[in-house]
Amino acid sequence: MSAQSYTAAASVDEVLEAMAAGARPIAGGTDLVVGARGGKAPLPDALVAIHRVSELRGIREQDGGLVLGALATHADIVASSTACELFTALADASAIVGSHATRNAGTIGGNVMNASPAMETGGPLICFDAVATLRSASGTRRVGLADLFTGPGRTAAEPGELLTEIALPAPAPGTGSCYARLEYRRQMEIAIVGATAVVTLDGGTVRDARIAITALAPTIHRVAEAEQALNGSDASDAAVRAAADAAASASRPISDVRGSADYRRAMAAVLTRRAIGTAIARARGGRFPIPASPALHGAVNGGRA
């Protein structure tokens, strides 16, 4: 590993100054250091540690929604009752990132900027219309999460831009959501296939459905055909199946050590069906454990959905 210089910043301004001079930010290190140890990419020559910057910490409520500081850890998100109630799919996702150790060190800002197509929180953030604030020495701009991810490990952020917070607008009343993933073990796992569903019900009718697929394409993205199959429907099993099949058809998975492309495509329909089923049940007021994934594989909800 390289890394020749190091500063521990005390404020966002100090971080931006260091970044303008070429330093790269490090928070929990769960991607950066592991990647360097594993030979994926050496540590950047110049590091600016941001873990002490209090402006970047915490989760706050705003206009019925939430603002996640870049340093909010996955453990912080799972501990937030608002995140669990209003943005349940995000809590499902954060609850299964790595292990307890990863969730204590790993931050939402680092998770997003690492931009893995298999990251757990990406689908929920996109479906909840999350907006990232990017700051640099020359200004501030806001980018929707769907536009932030431009490729595997790539984002729309320019060099020198720091993600400072992620804002989640208030969801419509009657919304339920779920993130479900296919996994081989409960912890220290990343998605083989993941699916997010955010469903808003109006009476018995689906008023708005958001479906995103994870680890099934170069970037995590919503699937319009799947959403159209559910929108305006009565949330029947047939509509859910049609949406799940549309999600599988839209997937462009790779074959790797974790699963073949064919297997991933087949499981895309299964995971999407489970995510939609649980999202609908939650929209109807049903209580399902967080995270949804282990429950979906076990007896907690009778193996249904």
Add this chain to the structure above:
Amino acid sequence: MRYDATLNVNGRAYPVAIEPGRTLLSVLRGEVGLTGAKEGCDDSECGACMVLLDGQPVNSCSYLALQADGREIVTIEGLAGEDGELHPLQQAFLDQGGVQCGFCTPGMLISAKALLDRNPSPDEDEIRLALSGNLCRCTGYSGIVRAVQAAAAQS
């Protein structure tokens, strides 16, 4: 270039001068001289390197030592009392056959301690979930789970 830092490990301050790329695990083992935390996978998969950082379990193989400057670290060496009396979890691991080769044991004990600190009476599922970031290739986990149950029942 080396940077000065102070690592507070098991209640004692250790001044160190280290390069930015050094991990907490390598500094604990190399400079501080505490070799209880182990390098297993060095990829944050196995949990053998786990320590408590400000009370929370962290994989020290993937945490930069300089980021731990001034913070409180507890390693496996910090579990027993000053007089060498074993922590109830350590005694329970011995009593229940939770140790075979011993390589995973420091991380298991740190994870178990973090669990009991936040949930003094976990059920078996909660114990298995809390320890699922720690791999053991010898015991089959049964003795480890029994040990955590026994230690929880005692406290």
